[in-house]
Amino acid sequence: MDTTAAAEPLTAKDYKSDYKPVWCPGCGDFGVLSAVTKALSALGLRREEVAIISGIGCSSRLPAYTSAYGFHGVHGRALAVAAGLKLARPELTVLVAGGDGDGFSIGGNHFMHACRRNVDLTYLVMDNQVYGMTKGQASPTTAPEWEGSKLTPHGTGINPFVPLAVALAAGANFIARGFSGDPNGLAKLIVDAVRHPGLSFVHILSPCTTYRPEQKDWKALVGDAGVEPTTDPGRAGKRLMSDDGFRVGVLYYGNRPPYAEPPAARSSLEAIEQAFAV
Amino acid sequence: MADQDPLPETVSVALTGSGGAGVVTAGQMLLESAAGAGYYGLMGRSSGPQIRGGESAAFLRLSPQPVANFGDVFDIMIAFDWMNVDRFAAEIPLDGHSLVLCDPDAGAVPEVIAKSGARLAEVPLKATTKDIPGGRINMVGLGTVAALIGVPEEILNETLTRILGRKGEGAVTAGLAAARAGLALAGSLEAPCRLAAAGGGGDAERWNVSGNEGIGLGAIRGGVRFVAAYPITPATDALEWLAPNLENVGGHLVQAEDELASVNMIIGASFGGVPSLTATSGPGLALMMESVGLAVAAEVPIVVVDVMRGGPSTGIPTKSEQSDLNVAVYGCHGDAPHVVTAANSVVDCLFTGQWSVHLAESLQCPVIVLSDQSLGQSRAVVDRPADLAFVGQRETAAAPAAEYRRYAVTASGVSPASVPGTPGGEFVADGLEHNPRGTPSSMAEDHLMQLEKRQRKVTGFDYGDHWAAIDGSGELAVITWGSSTGPAREACRRAAQRGLATRLVSIRLLAPAQGEKFAAAMAGVKRALVVEQTHSQQFYRYLRAHYDLPDDLQVCHHPGPLPIRPGEITERLINWS
Numbered sequence: 001m002d003t004t005a006a007a008e009p010l011t012a013k014d015y016k017s018d019y020k021p022v023w024c025p026g027c028g029d030f031g032v033l034s035a036v037t038k039a040l041s042a043l044g045l046r047r048e049e050v051a052i053i054s055g056i057g058c059s060s061r062l063p064a065y066t067s068a069y070g071f072h073g074v075h076g077r078a079l080a081v082a083a084g085l086k087l088a089r090p091e092l093t094v095l096v097a098g099g100d101g102d103g104f105s106i107g108g109n110h111f112m113h114a115c116r117r118n119v120d121l122t123y124l125v126m127d128n129q130v131y132g133m134t135k136g137q138a139s140p141t142t143a144p145e146w147e148g149s150k151l152t153p154h155g156t157g158i159n160p161f162v163p164l165a166v167a168l169a170a171g172a173n174f175i176a177r178g179f180s181g182d183p184n185g186l187a188k189l190i191v192d193a194v195r196h197p198g199l200s201f202v203h204i205l206s207p208c209t210t211y212r213p214e215q216k217d218w219k220a221l222v223g224d225a226g227v228e229p230t231t232d233p234g235r236a237g238k239r240l241m242s243d244d245g246f247r248v249g250v251l252y253y254g255n256r257p258p259y260a261e262p263p264a265a266r267s268s269l270e271a272i273e274q275a276f277a278v
Numbered sequence: 279m280a281d282q283d284p285l286p287e288t289v290s291v292a293l294t295g296s297g298g299a300g301v302v303t304a305g306q307m308l309l310e311s312a313a314g315a316g317y318y319g320l321m322g323r324s325s326g327p328q329i330r331g332g333e334s335a336a337f338l339r340l341s342p343q344p345v346a347n348f349g350d351v352f353d354i355m356i357a358f359d360w361m362n363v364d365r366f367a368a369e370i371p372l373d374g375h376s377l378v379l380c381d382p383d384a385g386a387v388p389e390v391i392a393k394s395g396a397r398l399a400e401v402p403l404k405a406t407t408k409d410i411p412g413g414r415i416n417m418v419g420l421g422t423v424a425a426l427i428g429v430p431e432e433i434l435n436e437t438l439t440r441i442l443g444r445k446g447e448g449a450v451t452a453g454l455a456a457a458r459a460g461l462a463l464a465g466s467l468e469a470p471c472r473l474a475a476a477g478g479g480g481d482a483e484r485w486n487v488s489g490n491e492g493i494g495l496g497a498i499r500g501g502v503r504f505v506a507a508y509p510i511t512p513a514t515d516a517l518e519w520l521a522p523n524l525e526n527v528g529g530h531l532v533q534a535e536d537e538l539a540s541v542n543m544i545i546g547a548s549f550g551g552v553p554s555l556t557a558t559s560g561p562g563l564a565l566m567m568e569s570v571g572l573a574v575a576a577e578v579p580i581v582v583v584d585v586m587r588g589g590p591s592t593g594i595p596t597k598s599e600q601s602d603l604n605v606a607v608y609g610c611h612g613d614a615p616h617v618v619t620a621a622n623s624v625v626d627c628l629f630t631g632q633w634s635v636h637l638a639e640s641l642q643c644p645v646i647v648l649s650d651q652s653l654g655q656s657r658a659v660v661d662r663p664a665d666l667a668f669v670g671q672r673e674t675a676a677a678p679a680a681e682y683r684r685y686a687v688t689a690s691g692v693s694p695a696s697v698p699g700t701p702g703g704e705f706v707a708d709g710l711e712h713n714p715r716g717t718p719s720s721m722a723e724d725h726l727m728q729l730e731k732r733q734r735k736v737t738g739f740d741y742g743d744h745w746a747a748i749d750g751s752g753e754l755a756v757i758t759w760g761s762s763t764g765p766a767r768e769a770c771r772r773a774a775q776r777g778l779a780t781r782l783v784s785i786r787l788l789a790p791a792q793g794e795k796f797a798a799a800m801a802g803v804k805r806a807l808v809v810e811q812t813h814s815q816q817f818y819r820y821l822r823a824h825y826d827l828p829d830d831l832q833v834c835h836h837p838g839p840l841p842i843r844p845g846e847i848t849e850r851l852i853n854w855s
Contacts, residue, residue: 019717048701053546063706064718069698070706071549072718074572077542080506080534084546084554085698087530088504092550092698113535265528269498272523276485276495278313278659 009044012037017067022058028180028206028215029059032126035178035186036095037066042191043093050093053082055107057099058133059126059206076107079114082121090120090261093194100127104140104161111163115170118198119259122190125163126180126206128215136211148211163203164240164251168233173198173254175236177247179222180206185248192250198258205246218246225249287474288341289427290349292370293419295358297325297332300416305336306657307420311429311437312340313486313659316476320345320624322656324366324839325596333362335370340427342476344660346623346764350845352376353470354426355396356419358403359384363391368840372396377470379422397470401463410459412452421460428472431461483662489627489653490516490557492663493583494523496631497555501639501670502581503529504554506543508536511595512651513557513585520557537562541569541582548578549707551697553639553670557583560602561592563646567609570644574614574732576707577685577695579638579645579672583631586650588838598651599838600760600811603820606646607789613729615736617641618789620648622747622763624658630786632668633744639670641735642692648788652761652841678703683714687727691735737790745787748799752779754851755800755828758809759785759817762842766809769847776852791824805830807850813837 015037023029040050050068054060056075063070069092073081082096103111103125114123129146131137137149140161147155167175174196178186186204193200205222207215225247230236236252291308295301302323309321319340326332337352339345351371356379357363372378372394380387383404392398401422407415417438424434435454442449487495494516497505505524507517521531534540537558544554558566563584573580586602588594606618617637621630627649638645675682675694684705686693693714696703710718711725719725747763750770758766763784770780783799800806806828810817818833834842834850 046701047704048699051550051698064708067704069704071546071576072706072708072710073542073545073576074568074709077538077569080539080542081546081549083532083539084504084506084543084548085550086546087532087543088547088552088554089550089698109535110539113539262528262530263525265526267526269527272495272498272526276487276491277662278310278484278486 010041010046012041015040015047015066015068017065019064021065022061024210026209027058028128028208029062029126031180031183032059032124032186032204032206033062033065034183035190036062036124038183038187039190039194040068042187043194045093050095051085052095052097053078053085054097055102056133057102057131059097059099060102062097076102077110078102079107079110079121079123083114083117083119086119086121087259087262094121095194096121096123098125100125100129100141101131101139104163108140112166112170115167115172115199115201117259118171118173118256120197122193122200122202124190124202124204126204127163128206128208128212130208130211132208132211162241165237167201168236168240168252171256172201173256173258174200174250175240175252176202176250177225178202178204179218179248180204181219181222182248189250196253198254198256221246222248225251229253231255288339288343288345288349289354289471289473290337290339290352291423291427292335292337292352292355293358293423294333294335294355294363294370295416296361297328297330297334299334299358300414301334301336301358304416304420305338307437307441308338308424308429309657309659310441310486311424311434313484314433314437315430317342317473317659318344319659320348320656322348322652324369326362326365327596333365335366340473342474345658347768347844348841350843354379354423356423357381357384358415358419360388363388367391371843375470399467401467406459406463407456410452410455412448413456413459414452417453417456418460418463421457422464424457425461425464426467426469484659485662486657486659487625487628488515488655488657489621489624489649490585490655491519492625492627493557493621493631493647493649493654494520496628497581497635498523498527498529499666500632500635500668501553502555502635503527504544504547504552505529505531505556506534506540506547507531507556507558508534508540508562510559510562512587512655513559513583516557516583516585516654537565538569541566541580544580545569545573545578548580549698553579553635555581555583555635557585559585559587559595560589560605563602563605564609567605568611570616570646571610571612571614572709573644574610574616575709575711577642577693577732578707579642579670581634581638581645581647583647583649585654586648594839596651597839598761598811598841600650600762601813601816601837602648603788603812603816606648607820615733615790616643617645617736617787618648619645620760620786620788621653622760622784622786624653624656625660625663627653628663629666632666635670636668639672641739642672642695643732643736648760650761675700675703684716685712685714685728685731687714687731690738691731691733741787741792745785745792745795746799747782747784747786749782750780751802752781753802753804754778755781755783755803755806756809756847756851757783757785757806757821759788762809762811765842765844766847768844769851772844772848773851778851780851788820793825796825803828805854807847808833808835809842809847810835811838811842
C-alpha cells in the first residue's frame with residue numbers, strides 16, 4: 001500500500017483541505033475544525049483511514065474542510081450514512097459531524113436509534129441553539145422565550161431538547177461535553193471518544209456570532225465538570241439533568257459492547273441456490 | 279371461456295378460509311406436490327389486513343406447460359370456511375364450469391358464490407377432520423383437491439412427509455391420515471378438468487421460487503453484500519429471505535429505524551465500496567426519494583426495490599397494483615437521471631434484480647426496481663434460471679493520481695470512483711452541486727457540466743436487448759410492463775389461435791427511455807393496445823411522454839387489486855373497435 005510516508009506522522013495542518021470555509025468570522029465551528037484535525041493527528045490515523053460524514057447546516061460543512069474522506073449528505077441523515085459505512089467497512093474510523101437542528105430535529109429519530117444501535121461511531125454535534133444557514137430560526141435547543149426569529153416572534157414556547165440526557169437514555173456508550181473555544185481540550189475529548197467503542201456522543205457548545213451574539217458570553221460560563229466520568233447510568237443521569245449546561249468533560253463511559261460486526265461467510269451461493277430445487 | 283384457453287390441460291384452484299385455516303400452507307404443499315409430479319405451476323395469495331383470523335386465499339394454476347398468470351376463471355374452489363369470503367370473491371372469478379367444494383358444517387353458501395353459477399358439491403371437511411387425531415382441515419382439503427385434479431397420491435405423501443417432518447413424526451402421521459381421508463372424499467366428485475399427463479422435465483432441474491426470493495437471490499448473485507431496510511408489506515419476505523442468506527455469503531442486513539435511515543445506510547455502505555440494496559413498497563419509496571436524489575448527485579450506486587401495492591397512502595398493503603410507476607420515474611426533485619427497471623414475471627425478478635445491481639454499479643447511480651405483490655408474494659415452479667454474467671463492477675480508482683478528481687468529466691460520464699481506504703483518493707461526496715474535484719460549487723458552468731455528465735452516463739449506456747421482452751411481429755402490438763406481461767402474453771397466444779397475429783412489447787427498462795429501440799421494436803405496427811394495472815393510466819401517459827405511438831391506440835387498464843386477466847385483453851384484441 002502506501003509505503004512512502006508510512007512512518008511520517010501527520011500534523012493537524014495535514015488534515016486541513018485548501019477549501020475556504022463558508023463560516024462567519026468568529027464562528028465556533030472554526031475551533032471544532034481545529035480540534036478535529038488535532039485529534040486525528042494525535043490518533044496517528046492516515047487520511048485514507050478516516051471518513052467524516054455530515055448532513056446539512058453550517059457545521060455540516062466541516063468534512064470538506066478536512067483532507068480525509070467525507071460525505072456531505074442530506075439534512076438529518078448523517079448518522080444513517082455513517083452507520084452503513086462503518087458496518088460495511090469496520091476498519092475505517094468514522095466521525096459524524098453536524099448541528100443541533102440536523103441532529104436533534106430533522107434527524108432526531110436517527111440520533112435516538114444510533115445511540116441504541118451503538119455502532120462504533122463518534123458523533124460531534126456543534127450546538128449553537130439556532131439555525132444559522134437559513135438565517136436565524138429557533139432550533140430544538142433554543143430557549144422557549146427567545147424572540148430573535150421572525151418565524152417564532154413570541155418565542156417557541158416549548159422546552160428545549162436535552163441532548164445528553166436523551167443520549168444516555170437511548171443508550172449512547174460515551175457522553176461528553178466540549179467547548180469550541182478550547183480546541184485543545186476538545187481535541188482530547190474527541191480522541192477519547194474515538195477510542196471508546198460504540199456510539200460516542202460529544203456535545204459541543206459552538207457559538208453563532210451572527211444570530212446569537214450573546215453566546216460570546218459562553219466563554220465565561222464554561223467550566224470543567226470537575227467530576228470523574230461515571231459508568232453508572234443512574235449517577236450520569238442525575239449529573240446530566242442537573243448541571244447548568246456548561247460543564248465540560250467526559251460525563252459518562254458506558255460498557256455496552258458495540259453493534260456486532262457481520263459474521264464471516266458460512267455457506268456458498270451454490271448451497272443457497274440448491275434450496276430452490278424441486 | 280374454456281374454448282379460448284390455449285392451455286386446456288391447465289388446472290386452476292382457489293383455496294379459501296379464515297387466517298388460521300392453513301390455506302397458504304395447503305396451497306404451497308399442492309404446488310410442491312404438483313412440481314414433484316413434473317408439473318409447472320404458479321401460486322399467488324390474497325389476504326386481508328388482519329394478522330390472525332382474517333380472510334385468506336391461495337390461487338394456483340398448474341400445467342404441463344410453464345404458467346405466468348392465473349387465467350380467467352377458477353376451475354375449482356375449495357372453501358375451508360366462509361369467513362369474509364365476500365371480501366375477495368371478486369378476485370376468484372367462477373362460472374358454470376367451475377366446481378365449488380363446500381363444507382355443510384360451514385353454513386350456507388354465501389350469495390356471492392351461489393350466484394356465480396358454479397357447480398356446488400358438498401364435502402364434509404370438518405366432520406372428516408374431527409375423526410383424525412391431530413388432523414387439520416387444510417390437509418383434508420388438500421387431499422381432496424389433489425385427488426380431484428390428478429396429483430399422484432404417492433407424490434403428495436412424499437411432499438407432506440418432507441414438509442411436516444420438520445414438525446415431528448406426529449405431524450407427519452396426522453397429516454398423511456388427513457390427506458388420505460380427504461382423498462377418499464374426492465371419489466364421488468366429478469372434476470371439471472384434470473391435469474394432463476406431465477411431460478416430465480427429464481433430468482432438467484426445476485425451481486420453486488417466489489418473486490421476492492428471486493429479487494434477493496439476484497441481488498446476492500449480482501454482488502450485494504449490504505442491505506438496510508424497514509419492514510413493509512409486501513416487501514418484508516424479500517428481507518426475511520435476505521437476512522440469513524446474506525450472512526451465508528458474509529454479507530449483512532440491518533433493520534433500520536425507518537426508510538430514511540434504510541436508504542441512507544445503503545448509501546453509506548456503497549460509498550464504502552460494498553454493493554448495497556434496500557427493499558420497500560410505495561410508502562417507503564416515497565420517503566426515500568430525497569436520498570435517491572442524493573445518490574444521483576453524489577454518484578453512489580444503490581438498488582432500491584419497490585414491491586408495489588395498492589396506493590396512494592397506506593392504500594391496500596396486501597394486494598397488488600402497478601401505480602408506483604410515476605414516483606419511480608419522476609419522483610426525484612431536480613434533474614436526476616437514474617435507472618428504473620421492472621420485473622415481468624416471478625422468475626424474472628431474479629434476472630431483473632441481478633441486472634439492476636450490475637447497472638447501478640456500472641453507472642454509479644441509483645436503480646429503482648419495480649416488482650409488485652402479485653410477483654413478489656407468488657411462487658412459481660420454473661425451469662432452473664440460467665446463470666447470468668451480470669456482476670456489479672464499479673470502475674474504481676485503485677491508485678489515484680496526485681490531483682485525483684472524483685467527478686472528472688469523461689466521455690462516458692462515468693468517473694473512476696475512489697473508495698475510503700485508498701491513499702490519495704480522498705474526496706468528499708456531496709449532495710451539493712460540485713466541480714470535478716468534488717468541491718461544492720454554485721457556478722452555472724459546473725452545474726451544467728455535472729448535469730450533462732450524469733445524464734450522459736445513463737442515456738449513453740448500452741442496455742442490450744434486455745430493455746424489453748418482445749414476442750411476435752404482428753401489426754397489432756400489445757405494449758405492457760411488469761406483472762401485466764403474463765396475462766398479456768397469454769392473450770397474444772389466444773389471439774394467434776384465432777388467426778390474429780400480434781406483437782408483445784413488454785418494457786423492462788422504464789428509465790431511461792429507449793427511443794430508438796422502441797421505434798425499431800414497433801416498426802410496421804398499425805394498432806396498439808396498452809395494458810396496465812392502474813386507474814389513472816400511468817404507463818400510457820409515460821409512453822405518450824417518451825415514445826412515438828400509433829394513432830390507433832387503446833388502453834386496457836384497471837386498478838388493483840383485481841389482476842389483469844388474459845380474457846379481457848383477448849377480448850379487446852379480437853373485437854377492436
